[in-house]
Amino acid sequence: MTFNYEVDASVPEMAGRASTEFKSVxxxxxxxxxxxxxxxxxxxxxxINMVIHANGGTITCQVDENQIExxxxxxxxxxxxxxxxxxxxxxxxxxxARELGxxxxxGMPNMKKFSDExxxxxxxxxxxxxxxxxxxxx
Amino acid sequence: xxxxxxxxxxxxxxxxxxxxxxxxxxxIRVRGGKAHIxxxxxxxxxxxxxxxxxxxxxxxxxxxxxxxxxxxxxKIALPPPSLYAQFEGNRNVNRILTAxxxxxxxxxxxxxxxxxxxxxxxxxFIAEHPRSNExxxxxxxxxxxxxxxxxxxxxxxxxxxxxxxxxMEAAARIAREHFKEKGYRDEEIGVFFITPCxxxxxxxxxxxxxxxxxxxxxxxxxxxxxxxxxxxxSITDEEIETLQLSGEEGIRWAxxxxxxEGLGLNDIxxxxxxxxxxxxxxxxxxxxxxxxxxxxxxACTGGCLGGPLAVENPFSAETRMKKVLRHNQHxxxxxxxxxxxxxxxxxxxxxxxDNLHLSSDMQxxxxxxxxxxxxxxxxxxxxxxxxxxxxxxxxxxxxxRGEAQPEDCIFYLRDRVKEVAQEMVNLSAKxxxxxxxxxxxxxxxx
Numbered sequence: 123m124t125f126n127y128e129v130d131a132s133v134p135e136m137a138g139r140a141s142t143e144f145k146s147v148x149x150x151x152x153x154x155x156x157x158x159x160x161x162x163x164x165x166x167x168x169x170i171n172m173v174i175h176a177n178g179g180t181i182t183c184q185v186d187e188n189q190i191e192x193x194x195x196x197x198x199x200x201x202x203x204x205x206x207x208x209x210x211x212x213x214x215x216x217x218x219a220r221e222l223g224x225x226x227x228x229g230m231p232n233m234k235k236f237s238d239e240x241x242x243x244x245x246x247x248x249x250x251x252x253x254x255x256x257x258x259x260x
Numbered sequence: 261x262x263x264x265x266x267x268x269x270x271x272x273x274x275x276x277x278x279x280x281x282x283x284x285x286x287x288i289r290v291r292g293g294k295a296h297i298x299x300x301x302x303x304x305x306x307x308x309x310x311x312x313x314x315x316x317x318x319x320x321x322x323x324x325x326x327x328x329x330x331x332x333x334x335k336i337a338l339p340p341p342s343l344y345a346q347f348e349g350n351r352n353v354n355r356i357l358t359a360x361x362x363x364x365x366x367x368x369x370x371x372x373x374x375x376x377x378x379x380x381x382x383x384x385f386i387a388e389h390p391r392s393n394e395x396x397x398x399x400x401x402x403x404x405x406x407x408x409x410x411x412x413x414x415x416x417x418x419x420x421x422x423x424x425x426x427x428m429e430a431a432a433r434i435a436r437e438h439f440k441e442k443g444y445r446d447e448e449i450g451v452f453f454i455t456p457c458x459x460x461x462x463x464x465x466x467x468x469x470x471x472x473x474x475x476x477x478x479x480x481x482x483x484x485x486x487x488x489x490x491x492x493x494s495i496t497d498e499e500i501e502t503l504q505l506s507g508e509e510g511i512r513w514a515x516x517x518x519x520x521e522g523l524g525l526n527d528i529x530x531x532x533x534x535x536x537x538x539x540x541x542x543x544x545x546x547x548x549x550x551x552x553x554x555x556x557x558x559a560c561t562g563g564c565l566g567g568p569l570a571v572e573n574p575f576s577a578e579t580r581m582k583k584v585l586r587h588n589q590h591x592x593x594x595x596x597x598x599x600x601x602x603x604x605x606x607x608x609x610x611x612x613x614d615n616l617h618l619s620s621d622m623q624x625x626x627x628x629x630x631x632x633x634x635x636x637x638x639x640x641x642x643x644x645x646x647x648x649x650x651x652x653x654x655x656x657x658x659x660x661r662g663e664a665q666p667e668d669c670i671f672y673l674r675d676r677v678k679e680v681a682q683e684m685v686n687l688s689a690k691x692x693x694x695x696x697x698x699x700x701x702x703x704x705x706x
């Protein structure tokens with residue numbers, strides 16, 4: 123079964139809504155609490171990144187008995203140095219923003235850490251597609 | 261354990277949609293003109309009691325008369341600190357406790373003392389068991405609604421619940437022990453909690469943190485309020501007994517933030533009101549709440565002061581609470597009882613009681629979800645409640661579970677009637693070939 127979400131960056135109060143809705147779906151499907159927690163954290167990071175950096179995009183969640191695949195696609199600026207973005211602590215946030223608690227540089231590393239598989243396709247000026255996979259088989 | 265202490269008074273219920281709409285877990289359906297509680301989903305928060313205009317929802321407590329008729333040799337009242345903020349013009353806790361003795365209790369033991377003991381135990385426990393950012397903060401176990409909400413809806417947070425018993429339970433144990441030492445046998449002692457909410461009633465009957473509650477039964481705070489009110493006025497200063505066991509640290513547990521205040525932690529999060537709590541738990545689950553050591557969550561607005569069985573609204577009660585707290589920085593204590601203490605570790609492992617899944621088989625759950633969403637598409641989505649479910653979405657899920665028929669929706673029914681009527685019109689136009697005219701055949705062919 124597939125679940126599609128639009129991430130609309132022009133409506134800030136909607137940020138995080140896709141993650142919350144999908145989490146509710148997972149609970150209704152009886153996915154284990156631990157897996158739900160990992161998915162929620164990773165998907166939320168991705169969704170917020172789309173709002174902050176890419177002016178929104180689409181999220182497609184594919185659920186079957188063994189695996190959950192989440193594809194987050196945007197037509198944003200792309201990630202200039204992927205290796206750097208994957209490093210813990212690296213962030214594009216300004217020092218002021220960091221003082222406010224934003225941009226701890228854990229977004230990408232956390233997504234990798236909490237998912238079982240992660241793929242990133244990115245092209246400058248074209249956009250980024252991030253795929254997260256979570257295994258359900260116990 | 262699916263048990264709830266909220267009861268419907270059938271003759272008062274008019275079958276309106278007020279409570280089904282406000283229930284935070286969508287646990288009420290109107291059936292046969294009455295609001296029925298789905299006990300599997302109910303978390304005992306008492307929201308339906310608060311919003312019902314006809315007072316058709318009550319908490320299943322004992323009455324004072326029933327308690328006084330019980331054959332215990334000694335009957336001990338356990339007043340919660342929220343009781344202290346109910347009386348206009350009175351800041352003297354000993355006056356209220358004395359009044360409780362006047363209405364028939366042999367002894368009183370303020371739950372605020374239990375709260376002080378739990379405060380101290382929490383302080384020690386958190387110092388010995390610090391949590392990493394990834395594990396998330398400790399969550400108070402004091403509000404039974406929240407414990408149940410987490411078991412039902414946020415099972416990934418069960419391990420964050422502080423494994424300590426409630427102040428009520430601690431107080432009941434100490435009171436019991438105290439009178440056992442004085443020569444009473446355990447079965448001769450009756451301990452009665454004056455409850456501000458239905459959740460505490462369930463906590464006594466079916467405890468989640470202990471094997472068996474030390475509390476015998478409960479009585480509603482609003483009943484006790486009207487019984488002791490005349491005595492609060494009539495007791496003279498000389499008649500006031502020194503029964504108080506706790507100061508502001510215990511008393512302030514009655515309002516939101518009071519529990520955390522005594523912990524000496526830098527980073528606490530205190531949240532009240534069931535919808536706000538749900539939002540905070542959702543954020544905790546998403547890892548959005550960082551660098552917080554302790555979460556105090558109360559289902560009721562204002563904390564226990566806002567309990568469904570409290571008399572005063574939580575905001576006026578809060579004003580009085582502040583006066584009571586100022587007055588009780590150095591109160592007159594009953595020293596003898598204050599020395600008692602007890603083991604407050606939780607005795608049970610909290611189970612995952614997740615009740616959101618459509619089916620325990622995922623393939624089946626996926627099928628049901630697809631069916632539900634397909635039905636939801638053709639429903640009006642105005643959440644009118646005429647079908648007895650709180651929303652079109654909840655109704656669609658009820659249908660898929662086999663608990664409702666699509667035709668229970670009056671809009672869906674109207675569409676079906678229209679289809680059938682159209683079918684009848686079409687059928688009525690059909691004629692046997694023996695009387696069919698030439699133009700009829702032409703019309704049919706077109």
